[in-house]
Amino acid sequence: MGIAFVKKDPNTTIPAEANGVASLAATFDTDTTSGNLLVGIGSTFVGSGTSPTHTYSDNKANDWSSLAVHQLSTSYTLSRASIGYSAGITGGASHTITLTPASTCDICLGVAEFSGVAASSPISGTPVGAGSSSTAVSSGATTPAANALYIGASCYNGTSRTFILNWSSATELHNEASTSYATLGSAYKITSGSQTAAWTLGQIENWACCIAAFAEAASGITQTSVISAAASVPTHTAVILYPGSVIPTITL
């Protein structure tokens, strides 16, 4: 079956952004598909204090109760990045995902849909986050059990105007390095083994970065019966086919 990227919203490099608000919602242009994985990648910024925690929800009554991971910037705790998810979704038209921080702040939000991800308990490996003051933005490494979808999220508070994805072979989802809004870098990669999401800033800033891995759905086709009208087959056996397996020959 395999994991595959389906679509993202906004379908631009820049995520949706709002300043000084209690929530921000984004709606996919086309229908989402039931059973798929939705991820929300968001960041928040406050002028002083600590950036609030994040909550994701949607308008299809799907379970977004858990964040995959979130990370607060260190030293100056003004920025926070997070990855929310809902697996095995009920999809449909006008599917809206909402990021609601614990208090009013500036928000960046991008959402994406993936197929082929485990519909239940999809988190694989240990999600990790890290935050520091440097130009090198890095999540730390996560090592899932097998082939996986890796989602990385990052943000910073400062005046850098370049925020370059530095995660080899990863595909960028959204990038916002403006000084007028919350910042956000997000990307994904479908592979296996230890992975570390990384970006490079134009100058030293306080940043947050995190990564989560989602397991591939178990594959296989269950063949429950073989029926032939031209021959009498007294018994038949259920056969489970896995990718790469040899289809058994049935001689009548």
Add this chain to the structure above:
Amino acid sequence: MANVLATQSRVGDWTSSAAVLNQAGRWRVSLIGIPTAEFEDTARSITLALELSSDLVMWREKYAIRWVGGHYVGKDGTINPPPTLTVDLTPYIGQRARVTGSVPIATTFGIDLTRL
């Protein structure tokens, strides 16, 4: 340059006039001039949504924000900075856009639609 699509003085849900998106890039939508006096109570909220349509008949909400009182009070007596939503509307060139929302007090405000 700011382009004020509509001003209204009423309570409850409202809808702006529609405009054709004919310039690619990022657009900023703000509700401007809302007096702060009635919004010191954090229970009050303002909603603002950007809707898109291809035929002026079927409208779909694309992005939406909710603003609650008690924060971001400007010295000029208005909510400043104002509730603001910014999106890149390049994929939607040629479609119609309008702004909808609700302001829970009787007041005059403006919808500022600015291409960045």
